[in-house]
Amino acid sequence: MTTMRSREGDSRWTVETATSDLRDRIRANEFRKPDGVQGQLPPASALGQQYDLSRNAINRVIAKLRGEGLLETRPGTRGATVRDWAPLVYLPQQEFEAETGPAGDLLTRLVEAVARKGESRIDQVTGEPVDERIANKLGLKPGEYVGVRRRTSIVDGVPAMTDDSYVPLRLVDGTDWMTPGNVARGTNKVLAELGHELVRAVDELRPRFTTEVENERLGLGAGGSVHAIELISTGFDRDDMPVQVTVLTLPGPRNTVVYERHRPEAEVTE
Structure with missing residues (x-):
C-alpha cells in the first residue's frame, strides 16, 4: 500500500x-x-x-x-x-573502559556488544600544520605541526562515521601513533606508553550537515549531504594537559549518540 x-x-x-x-x-x-x-x-x-x-x-x-x-x-x-540496518548506538563514555587487547578500540567494543561487524578504514596518517580550531584546543601556536589520523568506521558494510584525531607532532613523531594502518593495542594506549594517558575528556556536540569531503568518505555521493552530529572530544592527561583532539562526524541516519549520567553519591555525614 x-x-x-x-x-x-x-x-x-x-x-x-x-x-x-x-x-x-x-x-x-x-x-x-x-x-x-x-x-x-x-x-x-x-x-x-x-x-x-x-x-x-x-x-x-x-x-x-x-x-x-x-x-x-x-x-x-x-x-x-x-536494508535491515539499524543505526549504531555510540557511547562516548565507554572510551575509558579497558583499552587493552583486541577489543581495546571503542568501535570494536561497541559493535561486539551488539553482535555486529565493524572495521576501521584508515584514510590518512600524516603530519600537517595545525588549523586554528585544533590549535586553540591543544594550546598550540600557529604553524606548529600535529600528527593526524583520519579513519572511517564501517559497521555491517556501511560507513557509519568519520573519526579524525589530532596530537601535537612533537609527542608522537616516530612512534606507533603515526603507524600507517590500525594499531592493534589502540592509539590511546600508545599515548599512555608515552606518558600521556588520557584520563579526562571534554566533549562538544553541534549539529551540522556533512561536507563534500565527508560525503565521499561516507559513501554519500556528491551533493548527498545529510544532517549529522559533530562530536569534538578533547582528551587531557594526568597533568591536565590537552593531548588529543578527536573530531567525529556522525551522520544522523546512521548513528544514535547516547550519554549515561549518574548522580554523585551523597557524602556520608555523622
Whole structure:
C-alpha cells in the first residue's frame, strides 16, 4: 500500500522532498514483507510516476538513500532492496573502559556488544600544520605541526562515521601513533606508553550537515549531504594537559549518540 504524503496546492515533488518522503516510508516498514523480511522498492519507473519525477531524478533519490545505508542495489533485480540496518548506538563514555587487547578500540567494543561487524578504514596518517580550531584546543601556536589520523568506521558494510584525531607532532613523531594502518593495542594506549594517558575528556556536540569531503568518505555521493552530529572530544592527561583532539562526524541516519549520567553519591555525614 502506498502511503506517500500528498503535496498541497501547486507544490511539486523535488529530489529532496521525495527523498524525505521515501525515507519515512522505509522507516515505517511499508516495504517489509509479510514474513518480516525487508522487501524491494517499486521500479524506478513506478516511483517516477508516484512522485512525478524523471528517471534521472529518481536515481538521485535512490542514490541518496543508498548512501544513508537504507537501500542497496543488486545486479539483475528490479528496484532497490531495503536494508535491515539499524543505526549504531555510540557511547562516548565507554572510551575509558579497558583499552587493552583486541577489543581495546571503542568501535570494536561497541559493535561486539551488539553482535555486529565493524572495521576501521584508515584514510590518512600524516603530519600537517595545525588549523586554528585544533590549535586553540591543544594550546598550540600557529604553524606548529600535529600528527593526524583520519579513519572511517564501517559497521555491517556501511560507513557509519568519520573519526579524525589530532596530537601535537612533537609527542608522537616516530612512534606507533603515526603507524600507517590500525594499531592493534589502540592509539590511546600508545599515548599512555608515552606518558600521556588520557584520563579526562571534554566533549562538544553541534549539529551540522556533512561536507563534500565527508560525503565521499561516507559513501554519500556528491551533493548527498545529510544532517549529522559533530562530536569534538578533547582528551587531557594526568597533568591536565590537552593531548588529543578527536573530531567525529556522525551522520544522523546512521548513528544514535547516547550519554549515561549518574548522580554523585551523597557524602556520608555523622
